[in-house]
Amino acid sequence: MIEQHLLLKRVDFIFVQDTDWEKILQKSIHRTKQELINELISSELKGRGGAGFPTGLKWKLTSEAAGDEKYVICNADEGEPGTFKDREILTRVPYKVLTAMAVCGFIVGAKNGIIYLRGEYKFLEKPLKDAINEFSYFCNKINLDFTIKIFMGSGAYICGEETALFESLEGKRGEPRNKPPYPSISGYRKKPTVINNVETLAHTYTIFKYGAKKFYDLGVQYSRGSKLFSISGDTPKPGIYELELGMSLQDFVDEFGDGDTKAVQVGGASGFLVPRKKFHETAIGYQGKLVGISLPTGGSMMIFNSSRSMYNLLDNYLEFFREESCGQCTPCRIGCQQLLAGIKAVKKGERPAPYLDKLLKLSETMQYTAKCGLGQSVANSFASIVENFREEMIY
Amino acid sequence: MSDTIHITINGIPVDVTEDTVILDAAKKINVVIPTLCYHQDICVAGNCRVCLVEVSGQKRLAAACATPCEEGMDILTNSLKVRNCRKHIIELLLSEHNADCTKCYKNGKCELQNLASEYKIMTQDFIELYKEKKRTIDNISPSIVKDDSKCIRCQRCVRTCEELQGVNALSVAYKGHEMKISTFYEKSMNDVVCTNCGQCVNRCPTGALVEKNYIEEVWDAISNPDLHVVVQTAPAVRIGLGEELGYPVGTRVTGKMVAALKRLGFDAVLDTDFTADLTIVEEGSELLGRLKKVLVDKQTDIALPMATSCSPGWIKYIEHMYPEYLPNLSTCKSPQQMFGALLKTYYAKARNIDPKKIVSVSVMPCTAKKFEAARPEMYGSGYRDVDYVLTTRELAIMIKQAGINFVQLEEMEFDRLMGESTGAGVIFGVTGGVMEAALRTVYEIVTGREIPFKNLAVLPIRGMEGVKMGSVKIENTLEDWKFLEGVELKYAVAHGLTNAKKAMDMIKAGTADFHFLEVMACPGGCLGGGGQPIPTNLEIRKKRAAAIYAEDLGKPIRKSHENPEVIKIYNDFLGKPLGELSHKLLHTSYQIRERT
Numbered sequence: 002m003i004e005q006h007l008l009l010k011r012v013d014f015i016f017v018q019d020t021d022w023e024k025i026l027q028k029s030i031h032r033t034k035q036e037l038i039n040e041l042i043s044s045e046l047k048g049r050g051g052a053g054f055p056t057g058l059k060w061k062l063t064s065e066a067a068g069d070e071k072y073v074i075c076n077a078d079e080g081e082p083g084t085f086k087d088r089e090i091l092t093r094v095p096y097k098v099l100t101a102m103a104v105c106g107f108i109v110g111a112k113n114g115i116i117y118l119r120g121e122y123k124f125l126e127k128p129l130k131d132a133i134n135e136f137s138y139f140c141n142k143i144n145l146d147f148t149i150k151i152f153m154g155s156g157a158y159i160c161g162e163e164t165a166l167f168e169s170l171e172g173k174r175g176e177p178r179n180k181p182p183y184p185s186i187s188g189y190r191k192k193p194t195v196i197n198n199v200e201t202l203a204h205t206y207t208i209f210k211y212g213a214k215k216f217y218d219l220g221v222q223y224s225r226g227s228k229l230f231s232i233s234g235d236t237p238k239p240g241i242y243e244l245e246l247g248m249s250l251q252d253f254v255d256e257f258g259d260g261d262t263k264a265v266q267v268g269g270a271s272g273f274l275v276p277r278k279k280f281h282e283t284a285i286g287y288q289g290k291l292v293g294i295s296l297p298t299g300g301s302m303m304i305f306n307s308s309r310s311m312y313n314l315l316d317n318y319l320e321f322f323r324e325e326s327c328g329q330c331t332p333c334r335i336g337c338q339q340l341l342a343g344i345k346a347v348k349k350g351e352r353p354a355p356y357l358d359k360l361l362k363l364s365e366t367m368q369y370t371a372k373c374g375l376g377q378s379v380a381n382s383f384a385s386i387v388e389n390f391r392e393e394m395i396y
Numbered sequence: 397m398s399d400t401i402h403i404t405i406n407g408i409p410v411d412v413t414e415d416t417v418i419l420d421a422a423k424k425i426n427v428v429i430p431t432l433c434y435h436q437d438i439c440v441a442g443n444c445r446v447c448l449v450e451v452s453g454q455k456r457l458a459a460a461c462a463t464p465c466e467e468g469m470d471i472l473t474n475s476l477k478v479r480n481c482r483k484h485i486i487e488l489l490l491s492e493h494n495a496d497c498t499k500c501y502k503n504g505k506c507e508l509q510n511l512a513s514e515y516k517i518m519t520q521d522f523i524e525l526y527k528e529k530k531r532t533i534d535n536i537s538p539s540i541v542k543d544d545s546k547c548i549r550c551q552r553c554v555r556t557c558e559e560l561q562g563v564n565a566l567s568v569a570y571k572g573h574e575m576k577i578s579t580f581y582e583k584s585m586n587d588v589v590c591t592n593c594g595q596c597v598n599r600c601p602t603g604a605l606v607e608k609n610y611i612e613e614v615w616d617a618i619s620n621p622d623l624h625v626v627v628q629t630a631p632a633v634r635i636g637l638g639e640e641l642g643y644p645v646g647t648r649v650t651g652k653m654v655a656a657l658k659r660l661g662f663d664a665v666l667d668t669d670f671t672a673d674l675t676i677v678e679e680g681s682e683l684l685g686r687l688k689k690v691l692v693d694k695q696t697d698i699a700l701p702m703a704t705s706c707s708p709g710w711i712k713y714i715e716h717m718y719p720e721y722l723p724n725l726s727t728c729k730s731p732q733q734m735f736g737a738l739l740k741t742y743y744a745k746a747r748n749i750d751p752k753k754i755v756s757v758s759v760m761p762c763t764a765k766k767f768e769a770a771r772p773e774m775y776g777s778g779y780r781d782v783d784y785v786l787t788t789r790e791l792a793i794m795i796k797q798a799g800i801n802f803v804q805l806e807e808m809e810f811d812r813l814m815g816e817s818t819g820a821g822v823i824f825g826v827t828g829g830v831m832e833a834a835l836r837t838v839y840e841i842v843t844g845r846e847i848p849f850k851n852l853a854v855l856p857i858r859g860m861e862g863v864k865m866g867s868v869k870i871e872n873t874l875e876d877w878k879f880l881e882g883v884e885l886k887y888a889v890a891h892g893l894t895n896a897k898k899a900m901d902m903i904k905a906g907t908a909d910f911h912f913l914e915v916m917a918c919p920g921g922c923l924g925g926g927g928q929p930i931p932t933n934l935e936i937r938k939k940r941a942a943a944i945y946a947e948d949l950g951k952p953i954r955k956s957h958e959n960p961e962v963i964k965i966y967n968d969f970l971g972k973p974l975g976e977l978s979h980k981l982l983h984t985s986y987q988i989r990e991r992t
Contacts, residue, residue, distance in 0.1 A: 369457045
């Protein structure tokens with residue numbers, strides 16, 4: 002059984018005004034830490050950056066980790082191609098994010114928060130600083146010891162990977178670390194760290210404000226709540242939409258497509274390309290036992306109509322990965338180069354079509370062996386494009 | 397307290413302590429997991445992905461070098477999935493690697509080649525990426541050649557340069573497909589802070605970083621009947637060379653080495669240990685002189701602590717990093733350079749050979765010696781002190797090329813005049829050795845008695861601790877040295893430049909109370925030098941150290957100032973320590989260098 006909602010439900014939580022943040026903050030820090038964690042756990046909120054780790058559990062683990070020095074980090078290095086929602090959150094409702102960070106700090110025992118802001122979002126630095134100043138003023142007033150700083154990224158995609166982000170914050174080259182240890186035990190400066198996507202933090206604000214139930218009631222099993230989608234491509238209405246999780250891709254395309262939708266890339270360059278014939282059987286949400294094909298996404302939904310070449314699309318993604326791999330691990334650094342060179346060679350007829358199968362195997366190896374999510378997820382777009390549009394790769 | 401963790405590897409149960417990584421757990425049951433980026437001396441990187449293993453229940457493979465064992469783990473090191481993935485990884489590395497193995501200096505000694513051979517990678521299905529990349533070979537440095545087309549980006553060199561040496565001459569540049577190991581502004585290794593220590597060369601798994609070899613130049617010289625080619629061998633060579641020629645680690649091959657050098661055709665085979673002894677006399681006198689100036693003459697401009705100057709990697713390091721402390725360096729040339737200068741003066745005169753026709757070759761455990769020999773300061777005799785420097789590895793290559801059955805050779809003795817040495821000269825090859833040799837001599841000069849340690853083994857100086865500090869109390873001095881009565885002569889010994897930095901930072905902070913500092917650029921001292929046999933690790937270095945101390949103990953004379961050839965050279969030629977001729981031939985000056 003696939004539990005699906007037949008209609009797309011638009012939701013409006015994230016962008017409702019944040020003018021009540023002082024009240025929410027005060028209310029929250031007067032509850033017990035356990036209460037707050039339980040609230041989060043029962044909401045079943047999962048990380049909105051794309052990986053989908055349960056947020057309540059993440060905070061719980063960090064709160065239980067030993068150490069006086071802990072950190073709360075807001076990952077605002079929004080770099081996945083086709084994603085542009087975090088920018089909007091930080092522009093329109095920054096206090097929600099700041100409040101969520103402070104509550105998180107209160108729960109886990111961290112006195113410092115850092116917003117790792119994407120280098121290209123330089124324009125956000127000033128308004129965000131102003132907001133932080135006001136926020137700090139209030140924290141002082143209520144004797145809440147929590148400081149937030151902004152750290153500007155330098156434009157590397159890989160620094161959105163949490164451990165590479167820590168390295169970058171520490172002034173080093175942005176290369177992912179070995180895991181374990183995980184950030185909840187050893188993160189920034191090797192200290193217990195909560196690192197959350199901007200949107201995840203904004204959702205916790207909703208949960209602290211309305212309670213877990215209101216959030217939990219949205220969505221489907223294993224994929225609760227709502228989510229922001231950055232919709233782009235061949236659509237008459239591109240933009241950012243907050244939608245309930247669990248929708249079928251068919252419903253999505255019916256709503257946002259231009260009537261000639263050939264495929265949708267769910268989850269950006271590191272996500273999956275879903276062809277028209279699979280729209281019906283695909284739902285948008287986190288993977289779970291009862292769900293059929295369920296695709297997670299950090300919010301990027303790129304719609305392509307029949308005028309688009311899937312070869313060009315893949316070529317573009319691979320060019321991106323070849324460039325944005327940090328270069329440290331073999332499967333990712335060389336694998337991306339081989340995949341790109343490989344499809345070019347097949348296209349030019351320099352390699353026979355079955356070479357694509359060798360490349361598919363390679364992409365599978367990358368998935369099993371790459372050090373971090375970047376290299377592991379190249380196979381997602383590669384396999385879904387090559388398997389579904391093989392003829393476009395060859396002719 | 398760490399708990400015991402129970403796991404199985406390939407179905408075999410293993411008990412390990414907490415925090416044991418899978419790689420080490422596998423070693424316990426004699427399961428070998430191949431590695432490339434892993435090296436025992438440096439931090440774990442987990443980036444080559446060759447050591448991947450399958451953990452049941454996990455879709456992704458785990459890097460054995462970086463993944464700690466967890467209770468109940470069921471690990472497969474040779475499953476089909478592991479094999480297929482590992483082969484893929486090796487094939488990928490080969491596709492980016494300029495695999496012209498037959499033309500590579502590391503042919504037969506390359507870890508990537510070995511892996512390819514083990515996994516029988518017979519075809520190259522992937523596109524040969526290295527062909528599209530611009531090949532850059534940096535061979536400007538007299539010590540090290542860097543060929544990026546052979547680099548597999550394991551970053552062992554980067555971690556070595558950063559962690560062991562604190563130099564950071566090599567670092568990672570660019571990202572993605574352009575990622576490479578580079579230097580500041582991609583300058584030549586010759587033009588950056590590189591100390592030429594060669595520790596990166598010792599740890600490079602492929603031919604991307606190798607010593608610049610002078611094998612053909614030396615063969616040419618040997619073959620030229622007009623030239624008189626003399627070779628000197630450093631203390632650590634005799635305990636390392638055997639490793640390249642079929643002996644276990646820690647075997648002393650002094651006599652066979654001498655015999656092999658004679659068979660190679662050198663006109664004389666002499667010993668750097670002789671000038672090591674000479675260095676002790678010169679440097680010991682220099683130290684006593686500085687102490688006297690401070691204690692008796694009350695001079696305030698005397699640089700103390702005095703630091704040793706035998707290690708050319710250390711010299712270049714301090715020239716770059718602590719130029720304000722150059723006056724603290726002993727002005728003594730290194731034993732190699734003293735030897736070279738004397739070869740073309742003292743030896744030439746005694747043997748009645750035109751110094752122009754003498755070719756001075758040294759065999760060193762070191763790559764920085766190549767740079768040192770090329771320094772403009774090293775022409776005290778009017779000629780270049782040392783013409784060619786070979787590493788221990790290069791000598792082994794020459795011995796093999798000459799078809800010498802090394803193991804079967806009859807042992808021979810060094811030639812005379814500059815071939816006699818003492819146990820004190822031998823221990824120059826191990827960290828703390830110069831200090832120990834100096835103390836044996838200085839203590840005896842000042843008190844007229846042997847240093848009070850059983851078998852002259854100044855044990856507190858020995859061992860592999862990064863920075864060792866201690867003191868020797870001087871009592872009942874001879875009449876000339878009354879000013880040292882009751883003085884506690886304090887010393888510090890550091891090996892590896894990261895440890896040198898610790899000692900220097902103490903001096904800088906004013907917290908150093910020692911009088912004499914020994915620094916060797918390489919971990920373990922010269923026995924762990926950049927020109928020594930590969931591989932290296934702590935265990936190997938300890939075995940080599942034991943061999944050096946055994947060589948010392950076996951010597952009839954154990955104190956530098958008692959070396960009869962040293963006594964003779966002062967009588968016949970130099971006059972006295974720190975004399976005019978010494979100053980001209982045996983002492984040098986230093987340069988301030990940029991910190992880039």
